[in-house]
Amino acid sequence: MAEPLSRQQCMRAVPGALPLIARGRGRSYGDSALGPQVLSTRYLDRFHDFDPETGVLCCDAGVSLDDILRTFVPRGWFLPVMPGTRFITVGGAIASDVHGKNHHRDGTFSAHVASIRILLGNGECVGASPSDKAELFHATCGGMGLTGVIVSAVLRLKAITASDILETRIKTPNLDAVLEAFDAHAASAYSVAWIDCMARGTHLGRSILVMGEQCTEGPLVAQQVKALGIPGEMPSGLLNRAVAKMFNAAYYGRTRANAQKSRKPFESFIAPLDAIAGWSSLYGRPGFLQYQFVLPKASGADGLREILQHIGQSRLGAFLAVLKLFGDANANPLSFPLKGYSLAVDFKAEAATFELLDVLDSIVAAHGGRLYLAKDARMSEAMFKAGYPRWQEFEDVRARWHAHGKFMSTQSRRLGLA
Template identity: 80%
Template sequence: MPGTSFIIVGGAIASDVHGKNHHRDGTFSAHVSSMQILLGNGECVDASPSEKAELFHATCGGMGLTDVIVSAVLRLKAITASDILETRIKAPSLDAVLEAFDANAASSYPVAWIDCMARGTRLGRSVLIRGRACSEGPLAVQQVKALEVPVERPSGLLNRTVARVFNAAYYGRACSDAHPSRKSFESNFSPLDAIAGWASLHGRPRFLQYQCALPKKSGQAGLRDILTRIGQSQLGASLAVLKLFGDANANPVSFPMRGYSLAVDFKAEAAAFALLDVLDGIVAAHGGRSHLAEDARMSEATFKAAYPRWQEFEEVRARGHAHGRFM
């Protein structure tokens, strides 16, 4: 599951979304047994990893550019309780949080909040949240009424200074605790869903999210370079998430690769777009790529370098009559 529950199955497949458990369980498409899809010529066909496999893999992560997903068969995991046990671990630096990820790789749902504003010896300080499913307890969906953000925030509210204060307070309040606490799966998987209209906290213009993946080999150096540039900028970044990725899959334009994923929110202003051009260069230099589902600005050259199987993807689109139909 991605970081919100407000999704549809077709969109989850087309974006090949990932969750906190990618290092163990892969992307959403790894749990799709088959699909019925509508091609650009009006033909409806079945596709799976063994039947029309090229079309199946191109559809998974293909951003809706291949066909229309009519229906899908999913493989689900049986659970006996709906709560998650959370353990929080404070990591004072980037090196420390990456070591914590390795030490907790057996955990089902590890994710880290990372302070993108910290510099010097505190660069990359984080709070790693380790989760695992409860074996006993309630088995129910929590009907939680989301808190409403009452008014549109002033455009300058979430600035660099506010972001620094917020991040310092969040890290300072976090407590490393060997004793896990019980949380509902909703609050663990989708914490921001509890705040209706939370995006308006950014004011106008709203925000954009930059999400990149970096390979394990160069991930530490790449993350250090990215965090250094964000810290040197005049932009505020108050919400950033770091995840551990497992192996890439067979889908030609799927996002994850073995290594790390960093997602950062910025206000959608000119300075942010300029910074992201710089970050694109850093990500490319370290052999990484940006997430197509989070992107609205990637250049053609950046896309083709990051997704070298793009020609194979285009050939599948051509055979499926997608050109001129899905854009």
């Protein structure tokens, strides 16, 4: 693995180390940051400029979202889009075009990126933005590192007067009820639902809708995360279907029927799993797969119902499942979100899981949906090209900007990209 200490070292490393893929902090769940050769951006971690009047920040691609929050929240600035962890890099957030619990209002991470600098396969380092080299910019945002190495970015932070989130939790008895609740509360700044994938019959899709608003008064604090550790690797049989059903029933049952409001630090609202170090070890040595898809809103209810029925009828346990309402798609050819519903479900990695996911793939495809590249570890080439119909446009841009044969990952080869 190459670990350049500066942009200049990065520029020298790339021409002699191709084909390669850039790697930030290695938080992708699949093989998107694995490849013939890997270039780490971990030491490209400097802030370059910040305008305290506008919130415009220029930083290296290896800066983490945690670095930004701890530095700028106390000054009254926040990231407009936060995924489920703060421990990813700016470059990774752009390459995956990550989304958060506010996509329905604020779009993806790239909507708040003013410009990037990217190292191309011919050794040239160029700037790109929505108005300058726009095709390169849009292909890079969501392009999984396949257009080049992002070395820096200019971000637009948002002003806040308090760092806490006012959370509201609403209990919904089934899938129709939670989808109706999403629409009824579409004006909420943040919204996400925990959904019980094990429930069946009249309880199919029962959920707890969680909404959030930025507090206007209070402290401006970014807490140092002190994660609780998992004591070693758990037995692989610990998380089974019976345990999942009991856990989900208890979690749903402890929430009161009436709306519950509470004030929370943004860390526990935005990224609760960051507080549990090594949480993935709960799945034992085989590990886990997260299956995340999005369905268009027109067919989303039917598709979700069919998928939940298959999960409920399987012998697998599904513990962590998150449902989100997405807003409009953007101009990036490989960006994941489209207007509709996204469901992310964690499964233990075992043979039966792969068999079930093949079935779910066919349902997602039949309803015009797609899978999330940043969470993917097993998508087929056919599934990718059906779900991302602009893939050829993406490849054409890569060809024009010297990326073919020079930037590739284990994932890109599996998906049939040059």
